[in-house]
Amino acid sequence: MTSNTSEQNYLAIVNPAAGGGRSGKLLGAALDRLKAGGIRIDVSVTNSPGEATEIARAAFARGVRKFIAVGGDGTSYEIVNGLFPEAAGGERPTLAFLPLGTGNSFLRDFTDRGVEYAIESILARRRRSCDVMRLRHREGVIHYINLLSLGFTADVATLRARRFRTWGELGYFSSIFLTLARFNRRAFPVRWKGQSEFDRRPCLFLTFNNSKFTGGTMMIAPQAQTDDGLLEYVRWGPIGRLGLIRNLPGLYDGSHIEHPLAERNAVAHLEFDLAAPVDVMVDGEVLTLHCEELDVLPGALNVVA
Secondary structure (H helix, E strand, O other): OOOOHHHHEEEEEEOOOOOOOHHHHHHHHHHHHHHHOOOEEEEEEOOOOOHHHHHHHHHHHOOOOEEEEEOOHHHHHHHHHHHOOOOOOOOOOEEEEEOOOOOOOHHHHOOOOHHHHHHHHHHOOOOEEEEEEEEEEOOEEEEEOOEEEEEHHHHHHHHHHHHOHHHOHHHHHHHHHHHHHHOOOEEOOEEEOOOOOOEOOEEOEEEEEOOOEEOOOEEOOOOOOOOOOOEEEEEEOOOOHHHHHHHOOHHHHOHHHHOOOEEEEEEOEEEEOOOOOEEEEEOOEEEEEOEEEEEEEEEEEEEOO
């Protein structure tokens, strides 16, 4: 054991199946570079969905405070939900990334260099304060650091996860076209501080963001900041099919928020008034939840980026 190991020790939680097995294949070389730079790393490998949450929770309970998410957005999401709510209000845990899966949208807020930048950040001991979003729903609570989405974007993610998971990029585009064909624009009643009434207008989608990107390169919330103590609320009203197709490029450069039917706001707390559970996409994961309340844990996490 080297000196100052408490500062240099990490627990790497690995999803070897991420990126179609890419994560497991590339892990060895990445860890070798970190170890050569004086970083001590213990490794835990997951074998099933949800296991990263269990590993992180148990490790935090025994005093581990520095973690590396090895995989994609889903891996870091599971780790965050292992750290919180236990970490709320106490010693801030640190989360680093080795984005060896299909993508890490959160890390893209800081770089487009992916794994190389992530390794450099760990070796340089870079650390940033990061907010954590907390969603209370009818059955409990979840936490996230990227975004929560309802409506069209969640419908695409849900269809891809349930019908086209093994189709790769073709599955993504197939999900978009099928969701366009159904084109279910509806209301998700929501209000924030200062509003007396819930907004019950139909919309294409709502997103509640901590960071700018989703889906790898889609800049859904161009004004989001990961450390401002606020969540970025983006709403796109009931645009038509042709209008959506024409404006799809805007979802990748952030210009969609300039559309007449688009709205954004930065808020600290939101309430929902949903009649029933709905499909949501949260940090790349698809869930069905009866959302009730959304707020922010300011600066509750350190991220290495």
